[in-house]
Amino acid sequence: xxxxxxxxxxxxxxxxxxxxxxxxxxxxxxxxxxxxxxxxxxxxxxxxxxxxxxxxxxxxxxxxxxxxxxxxxxxxxxxxxxxxxxxxxxxxxxxxxxxxxxxxxxxxxxxxxxxxxxxxxxxxxxxxxxxxxxxxxxxxxxxxxxxxxxxxxxxxxxxxxxxxxxxxxxxxxxxxxxxxxxxxxxxxxxxxxxxxxxxxxxxxxxxxxxxxxxxxxxxxxxxxxxxxxxxxxxxxxxxxxxxxxxxxxxxxxxxxxxxxxxxxxxxxxxxxxxxxxxxxxxxxxxxxxxxxxxxxxxxxxxxx
Numbered sequence: 001x002x003x004x005x006x007x008x009x010x011x012x013x014x015x016x017x018x019x020x021x022x023x024x025x026x027x028x029x030x031x032x033x034x035x036x037x038x039x040x041x042x043x044x045x046x047x048x049x050x051x052x053x054x055x056x057x058x059x060x061x062x063x064x065x066x067x068x069x070x071x072x073x074x075x076x077x078x079x080x081x082x083x084x085x086x087x088x089x090x091x092x093x094x095x096x097x098x099x100x101x102x103x104x105x106x107x108x109x110x111x112x113x114x115x116x117x118x119x120x121x122x123x124x125x126x127x128x129x130x131x132x133x134x135x136x137x138x139x140x141x142x143x144x145x146x147x148x149x150x151x152x153x154x155x156x157x158x159x160x161x162x163x164x165x166x167x168x169x170x171x172x173x174x175x176x177x178x179x180x181x182x183x184x185x186x187x188x189x190x191x192x193x194x195x196x197x198x199x200x201x202x203x204x205x206x207x208x209x210x211x212x213x214x215x216x217x218x219x220x221x222x223x224x225x226x227x228x229x230x231x232x233x234x235x236x237x238x239x240x241x242x243x244x245x246x247x248x249x250x251x252x253x254x255x256x257x258x259x260x261x262x263x264x265x266x267x268x269x270x271x272x273x274x275x276x277x278x279x280x281x282x283x284x285x286x287x288x289x290x291x292x293x294x295x296x297x298x299x300x301x302x303x304x
Contacts, residue, residue, distance in 0.1 A: 001070045003157050003188040004032035004055060008064035011050050011212075024050040026212035027064065032205070034069075034156075037179065037189040037263070039203035039220075041196060041294055047212040048192050049087075052159060055190075056084060069157055080108040083150035087161040087192075089142060093135030097121050097145045100134070104152045112152060120148045125174055139166035147175065151182075158182065161192045176201055180267055196290040204262025206290065208297045215297050220262065224293045228259045230266060235279035242276035 009028040012021050024047045032038045042048050053059045054066055057073035071078040091100060098117050105112035121127045124144040129137070134145065143166050150158055158179075164172040179189055179202055193199050199206065200220065207217040216223050232248070233255050240250075246269040248256040260266035270280060 001034060002031050002067070003034045003069060004030065004038075004190065005067040006030045006051075006054075006064065007066075009051070009054060009061050009066055010063035011047075011054060011059060012062045023212055025054070025061070025064075028209070028212070028214055030207055030214050030217060032188065032190065032207075034188050035183070035186055036205060037183055037191060037203035039199035039206040039290075040190060040192045040209060041194075041199060041206060041290065042209035043294075043298055046209040048209055049161075051209065052161060052190075052192060055159065056082070076109070080110070080153060081156045083152065083155035083158045085146045085150040085158075085160045085163050087165065089146040091134045091137075091142060091145065093133060095134050096131050097126060097134065097148065098130050100145060100149055101152055104149045108153050110153050120151050121145075123151070123178060124148045125171070140168065140171055143167055144171075147178075156187060158187060158189045159192075160189065162194065163191070164193070164195060164198055172198065180264060183264055196294065200290050201263055204264065208294060210298055216293070220290070224290055228261055230258050230260055230283060230285050232256050232258065232270070232280060233282040234273065235281055238273065238278035239276045242273055242278065246272040248273075 006028045009025050011025040012023050014021050028047070028051060040048055040051070050059065054061050055068055055073055057079065066073060068078050069081055073079070098114065098121075101112060101117040101120060118127060118130055121130050124147050126141055126144045126148070129141065134142065137145070143163065147160070147163055150160065164175050167175065176198070183189055189202065191199055191203055204220055205218060206220055206223050207214050208223065209215070221228050231251060234243075243256055246258070248258045248269070251257050258266070258269055260269065273280070
């Protein structure tokens with residue numbers, strides 16, 4: 001079963017007097033397998049937000065079909081299996097994080113014990129502020145609370161719109177680690193972000209949306225044209241036996257190379273080295289980055 005399936009998905013908006021039509025989605029075909037991270041990227045106005053709204057049943061497509069976890073996005077039973085964090089998160093200032101999570105649970109038809117809510121808030125790093133009013137929170141803290149609300153009910157699919165916006169570098173690293181754990185446990189993450197470096201670190205597959213169409217889609221290594229090889233540099237004294245055991249091979253300049261199909265197996269190998277006392281100093285991947293791939297996808301084709 002696919003996590004997300006769109007076939008010929010179209011969405012057109014008409015002006016107030018029907019004299020002008022804006023095409024937001026022009027026939028999107030996309031199949032996202034279950035499990036793993038999928039990054040949806042594209043320029044402003046490409047149709048990413050409209051696509052997410054169609055997935056969540058917020059807007060009805062003009063044409064085509066969309067399936068979510070094998071079901072209808074408008075089915076409450078399907079929506080209860082999905083967690084969503086919007087880009088522009090508006091929280092009631094008088095509420096506390098605990099009250100917000102309780103409200104989300106009730107909307108999903110779930111019962112969330114106080115201990116479970118506290119555990120979620122601890123996981124996203126705001127457990128100490130569980131009973132404070134949201135109106136006193138910084139943007140970064142609000143983002144963390146929004147992520148906690150998306151995690152209510154241990155959803156099979158997480159749809160996240162700019163989840164690390166407003167977070168400092170350590171906070172982004174914490175969110176990446178959290179999502180890696182969820183993916184490792186079998187969840188699917190759809191990430192919509194302008195922070196392409198974050199997308200590369202979280203997602204093993206990506207889709208590039210331009211002009212309301214998916215122009216490139218597949219494993220990150222294929223979309224970027226980059227091989228699966230990563231090169232790492234560790235602090236002096238890194239255990240060579242642990243490195244080779246984790247799949248690393250030595251390279252010139254005290255560097256080590258490893259082949260990895262995505263961020264999850266890569267981080268698993270790095271975790272083995274850290275557990276053995278190794279300290280990572282630098283990590284690079286061969287080939288072009290996602291920003292270059294996006295620029296190429298947006299470039300107009302030359303006519304002979």
